[in-house]
Amino acid sequence: MGIKGIYRELGPGTRVSLSKLAADTFEHQNRPFRIAIDIAIWQFQTQAARGGTNPAIRTLFYRLVRLLGTPVQPIFVFDGPNKPVFKRNKRSGRGDGVATAQAKQLIRLFGFAVHDAPGEAEAECALLQKHGIVDAVLSEDVDTIMFGCTKTLRNWSSEGKTSKTPTHVSLYDVHDPKIAEVGLDREGMVLIALMSGGDYLPDGIPGCGVKVAYEAAKAGFGKSICRLKASDASGIKAWRESLTHQLRTNEQGHFRTKHRALIIPEDFPNIEVLRYYTHPVVSPQSTLDAVRQKLERKQTIQLEALREFTRETFDWDYKIGAVKFIRVLGQSLLVHNLSEGATSPHGWVKRISGRRQHFTTDATPELRLAYVPEEVVPIDLSKEVDEVVASGRDGLALNSDDDFGADNDPSGAVDSVRAPKVFDVTKPDLTWVLESVARRFIPDTVRSWEEAAAAKAPRKSPAKKTASAPKPKKSTGMPRGALDGFVRVTKPKPVHDETGRPAELEPGAKASQKPRLKVPPLLRSPPPAKISPSKRRSRGETPSPAEEQSPPPSPSKKKKSLERSATLYWSNESEVDETERAARIRSGSKLPEARGVKAGVVRWSDVSLIDLTGDD
DSSP: OSSSTTTHHHOEEEEEEEHHHHHHHHHSSSSSSEEEEEEHHHHHHHHHHOOSSSSHHHHHHHHHHHHTTEEEEEEEEETTTSSOOOTTTTOOOOHHHHHHHHHHHHHTTTTTTTEEOSSHHHHHHHHHHHSSSSSSEEOOOHHHHHHSEEEEEEEEEEEEESSSSSOOEEEEEETSSSHHTTOOHHHHHHHHHHHHOOOOOEEEEEOOOOHHHHHHHHHHHHHHHSOOOOOHHHHHHHHHHHHHHHHOOTTTSSSSOOOOOOOOOHHHOOOHHHHHSSSSSOOOOHHHHHHHHHSOOOOOOOHHHHHHHHHHHHHHHHHHHHHHHHHHHHHHHHHHHHHHHOSOHHHHHEEEEEEEEEEEGGGGGGEEEOOOOOSSSSOGGGGGOOOOOBTTTTBOOOHHHHHHHTOOTTTTOOOOOOOOOOTTSSSSEEEEEEEHHHHHHHHHHHHHHHHHHHHSSSSOOOOOOOOOOOOOOOOOOSSSTTTTTTTTOOHHHHHHHHTSSSOOTTOOOOOGGGOOOOOOOOOOSSSOOOGGGGGGGOOOOOOOOOHHSSSSSSSOOOEEEEEOOGGGOOOEEEEHHHOOOOOOOHHHHHHHHHHHHSSEEEEEEEEEEOOOOOOO
């Protein structure tokens, strides 16, 4: 309905909770939030309902129950006899007379207002909103904006993924900066409907889409055509020629590109269709005053008549049907009675058990109230009869399939099926109510609950004085790190047994508690003293007898350097001949060879033997 694709230009709107809108109105205007509802869209949607008895009217029933549980005051507007004859190339009528009459009956039983428009329901809803009779219009048709509505609600549906209960609406406020940035006003919307197609002229200009029409509307062609009179033929012709020139040349840059192939018909715009948008058939001022007075009066729900309606229409018969009626209406009727300022709200509310800020109300505070369903929905259950169970065989009850299977089961086991919870209308039930509504109509109950909650709250113990930080002590001994230059600190090495494997520790013992294995040094005696150069034998001097008994030196007299460990009382480096060097290496290699180690470099503890000669 309306202009196809226009919401892509307007955007998704502002998603807001209907309860939040109601709470804000209660706080600032001290009355319920009033909305005009285009019932034609609801009737079209309910026709798609399936299942059960009378699914279309049952869908409307549950929507009305949901509205009853929201502190809003709706007025349902129906199409009148003077609406355009053709709509979407189809002859428009009053619809199904029986369905319309049944819907009006159900709406009045809920205590809601009904209004018959003389023409289009969308135009009448927009008129009610412009005159301040209602705060917003709930409709899926964008035509309400073209008829001058400044605040439109659409897509009343659930917001979360876990629930299907409708809670939020998409708000289109022409005063919203996001909508103002789009640059569309009422006249611009009319031009888009004429160029791209609307309810009264679906075809529009051949080949013209919403985007081209939107660019023309932003250029001001909508305002200029709406200011012309229908009798001003020359002015309309000049307007059409100007639009054609700009589309072909894009001289002033209003369009993204030139549209030379777009041909404007000579009879464009259709003056009759233009007047449908600019001068719709609406109610006179006297009727509007009567509607205002109707909304000022409080209308109560007709419980007994509504109970009979559900019995006949939905087959909610017998006592079980009456209990279902109480269960369905209980929570919503409590909220409705509170928001309408009923005479005995304190007797209905038994206690307050909690407070929350939920996403379904856009974090608007709510209080959890306890109530007794049969007190809020006071229908006489004594008039209801119990359902008679079908029986046969001269009064003997027929066995159900489950009973028959259980009797023939030798084990006697029956599949456990969780029975539904039985709703007791005499026991308290819980529901969430807007805190602003509760504070206004049951202030004493709210105050008592707050005082009790404050008394139960644990008192905070007085804050203990924190101890001041200790003053730094004066250093009287050796400065920290004074021995770092003399002592080499290393991490403790793991303890090994004689085989070289990590030794197992006793339970509770630490690695540092066992002594390390002592490794025998390479040399157990200090090395011989060096022979000074002054004591060396000169050439031609005969050796002493002790020197003659020593083994003959090797042919090479070249001295080799040998590094020695300082921990074995060796100097860091000594100069020996090859014979002495070989003897020392052999003696130092015995221990590694005994352990099966064969290598040119042997390391254990802090002793290292390195072959620096390069010989194999």
